[in-house]
Amino acid sequence: MKSGICGTDISIVKGHxxxxxxxxxxxxFSGIVYGLGDKVDKDLFFKRVTCEINTNICGICYFCENGIPTNCIQRQALGIDVDGAFVQYIVVDDYLIHEIPDSLSFEHAALLEPLAAAVNTYELMPFTPSDNIVVIYGAGKMGQLIAQVTKQYSSLFKHKVGDPPMVVVVSRTDEKLAIAKKNGADLIINSKKEDPVAKIMEITNNIGADIVVECTGNPKIMDQVVKSTRTRGKIALKSTHGLPTPINITDIVVREIALYGTRCGPFEKAKLFLASDLINLDDLITKRVGLSNINQGLEDAEDSTNIKVIIDNQK
Ligand SMILES: [Zn+2]
Ligand SMILES: [Zn+2]
Known part of the structure; x- marks a missing residue:
């Protein structure tokens, strides 16, 4: 098994x-199927797989019946509500499993879940040809993935979104900004050195960005996020830090800004991005540790220069 450390894991470990x-x-996470329950398809044995995170799905509640089982009323998230993947072997329900092609490494497959979450940003929030400037606050794993997905979206869905928008990435870490730039971001802003709101207003003739995505994990960022968004623009929220978050509701109401919260997304669509070689995951894996060094891995994941720490669950 291989698994990735996520900001959510850090929030759990810290008690937030x-x-x-x-x-x-x-x-x-991803891995090889090593054992099967009695009622599970025998063909799954020894298959290379990755796994969705919403387990304990009932199939009969309002949300299940309306085609959104990931919001099932009795849903439990692996690693959040029930035991998760930082183990040598994990037992999961068969309906969560996705087979992966031999061409996809276990490390990349472990990133399919966050990539699906990145893709989901544009499943629930409309992304249209008139969205010309997308600003992403945060250049960690999620910010990097959303920046790449935003830039590449029209390669797969041009009929829906037209030409790629200008993508602006805001972060306090030059190393992460350089990786975002290398992978397609048009403009990078180091918010330690430059006021991101002033810069965004400058490049948009004081209008603001059409879409602003928040994935910093920092509850104090919302003021800048709202100020960067144009009137009647859209804000996508991706942070799950669990902390109280000050936000200027009046500005949102007066300027008629729409807020969208989105989380886990469609694995099959995420696979399309990988199969078409549209997303660079290698640049995002900045550290590898064995499971026996998980505490070191968690510390590394908190280090602002690291984007993704991958765990080898057998070491
Ligand atoms: Zn995650
Ligand atoms: Zn249900």
Whole structure:
């Protein structure tokens, strides 16, 4: 098994995100099927797979019947509500499994879950040809993935979104900004050195960005996020830090800004991006540790220069 450390795992370990205790975190993973329950398709044995995170789906509640089982009323998230992936072997329900092609490494497959979450930004929030400037606050794993997905979206769905928009990435870390730039961001802003709101206003003739995505994990960022958004623009929220978040509701109401919260997304669509070689995942893996060094891995994941720490669950 290989697994990835996510900001959510850090929030759990720090006690910011309430969970049942004790709990094994970890919800981004891949591996080989090593054993099967009695009623499971025997063909799954020894298959290379990755796994969705919403388990304990009932199939009969309002949300299940309306085609959104990921919001099932009795849903439990692996590694958040029930034990997750920072183990050598994990037992999961068969309906969560996605087979992966031999061409996809286990490390990349472990990133399919966050890539699907990045893709989901544009499943729930409309993304149209008139969205010409997209600003992404945060250049961690999610910010990097959304920046790449935003830039590449029209390669797969040009009929829906037209030409790629200008993508602006805001972060406090030059190393992360350089990676965003290398992978297609048109403009990078180091918010330690430059006021991002002033810069965004400058490049948009004081209008603001059509779409602003928040994935910093920092609850104090919302003021800048709202100020960067144009009147009647859209804000996508991706952080799950579990902390109280000050936000100027009046500005949102007066300027008629729409807020969208989105999380886990469609694995099959995420696979399309990978199959078409549209997303560079290698640049995002900045550290590897064995499971026996998980605490070191969690510390590394908090280091602002690291984007993604991958765990080898067998080491
Ligand atoms: Zn995650
Ligand atoms: Zn249900």
């Amino acid at each position: 995100l309430p969970t049942p205790l004790p709990i094994v975190p970890g919800h981004e």
